[in-house]
Amino acid sequence: MLDPIKVGILGLGTVGGGTAHILQNNAQEIARRAGRGIVITHASAKDINKTHPYSTENMVLTELNDVVNNPDVQIVVELLGGTTIARDLTLQAIANGKHIVTANKALIAKHGNEIFAAAQQKGVTVAFEASVGGGIPIIKAIREGLAANKIKWVAGIINGTSNFILTEMREKGREFNDVLAEAQRLGYAERDPTFDIEGIDAAHKLTILASISFGIPLQFEKIYTEGISKLTSEDIRYAEELGYRIKSLGIAKRTDKGIELRVHPTFVPKKHLLANVEGVMNAVLVQSDMLGQSLYYGAGAGSLPTGSAIVADLVDVVRTLTTDPGNRVPHLAFQADALSNVPILSIDEIESAYYLRMTAVDKVGVLAQVATLLSQNGISIEAIRQQEPTGEGNTVSIVLRTHRVPEKQMNRAIQAIEQLDGITGQVIRIRLETLGRG
Numbered sequence: 001m002l003d004p005i006k007v008g009i010l011g012l013g014t015v016g017g018g019t020a021h022i023l024q025n026n027a028q029e030i031a032r033r034a035g036r037g038i039v040i041t042h043a044s045a046k047d048i049n050k051t052h053p054y055s056t057e058n059m060v061l062t063e064l065n066d067v068v069n070n071p072d073v074q075i076v077v078e079l080l081g082g083t084t085i086a087r088d089l090t091l092q093a094i095a096n097g098k099h100i101v102t103a104n105k106a107l108i109a110k111h112g113n114e115i116f117a118a119a120q121q122k123g124v125t126v127a128f129e130a131s132v133g134g135g136i137p138i139i140k141a142i143r144e145g146l147a148a149n150k151i152k153w154v155a156g157i158i159n160g161t162s163n164f165i166l167t168e169m170r171e172k173g174r175e176f177n178d179v180l181a182e183a184q185r186l187g188y189a190e191r192d193p194t195f196d197i198e199g200i201d202a203a204h205k206l207t208i209l210a211s212i213s214f215g216i217p218l219q220f221e222k223i224y225t226e227g228i229s230k231l232t233s234e235d236i237r238y239a240e241e242l243g244y245r246i247k248s249l250g251i252a253k254r255t256d257k258g259i260e261l262r263v264h265p266t267f268v269p270k271k272h273l274l275a276n277v278e279g280v281m282n283a284v285l286v287q288s289d290m291l292g293q294s295l296y297y298g299a300g301a302g303s304l305p306t307g308s309a310i311v312a313d314l315v316d317v318v319r320t321l322t323t324d325p326g327n328r329v330p331h332l333a334f335q336a337d338a339l340s341n342v343p344i345l346s347i348d349e350i351e352s353a354y355y356l357r358m359t360a361v362d363k364v365g366v367l368a369q370v371a372t373l374l375s376q377n378g379i380s381i382e383a384i385r386q387q388e389p390t391g392e393g394n395t396v397s398i399v400l401r402t403h404r405v406p407e408k409q410m411n412r413a414i415q416a417i418e419q420l421d422g423i424t425g426q427v428i429r430i431r432l433e434t435l436g437r438g
């Protein structure tokens, strides 16, 4: 394999730390996808004399200018935020022929037109997946996955902090300021949190979404923006009573007269998927002419989710520098020579929770026998219910839910249960997945 690509990172805060963590922890998996390793060799942090949790012996902590001017650095990751120093350094890095990966939505929304022109002139890439929707690959989805479509509108919950505040106020009756302080502690909020609560951050992101959806230049200044700071718990309660939830939406819509671009609190029907996007989660609903509606959902802020998008962009850039340009993205996502032979499990070897239904003769002890057979096979029952007798042949239905167990244990138990005198017919089994985190 080729030598690792050298990355310089501007800012080792919440997202920078997440990016370093991912590159270190998933180094092998990332190299299998990218075709070569990716290492941070230069980083600028607030205090370069302090030991940083992710600094390694191969990483030099240095000044901002040293990162963008260092001839060894091939890709600069800009995570400073803001639009002044970040703009200057980004343009400087581009002038030095370096590729850029950024999470800075304000920078792209306000100076993207200028930055992209400079990048095009120098033949370098500017990747900004992390700028919208945190870890959700929404930019890739719209730019590439929906390329066959004319996009009619996009409506998104694209500020995690506002959504977190609205959720906590509605669910727990918490105070606005108290929840905002928590969002700041958790690293969701912008350095200037008025950007979050006044809809400015969402407007930055909507600017980007509108451009990639409709093929228009970035026009942040034209967005109508209204925040959530004037909402009261009363409005939130009344919305609920009327069958709605208040969500701060960014809406970009193509109409016959032009394009609507607006961010504001919005009543959304309570049962709509968007109304059920809670906490710091983001979601973008896209209405396109051929696919119809599609929804993209995931963590919209935070260290690792945003780092995930940064690293995905790094992999994209590295692939263009490394692999066969005709097959920039490997057919199976991993480089052909990096595919692995991890065994595929047979259905006997999978593990699942189960719903079981069986028909039992309504007599003393049958339920106990079923429970005993399950327990002898190491299966723990989570809930059990015997239905009322149906009157047909003195039989009753028994339904139960089990904890997770290897399928082969369940097979043994079912076989034994079906042989009981008190059980008639087959045991019906449906596998149950809670689809929780982890």
Ligand code: HSE
Residues within 6 Å of the ligand: 131, 133, 134, 158, 159, 160, 161, 162, 188, 189, 190, 196, 201, 300, 301, 302
């Ligand atoms: N402050 C932003 C948010 C961070 O709350 O969504 C992610 O862009």
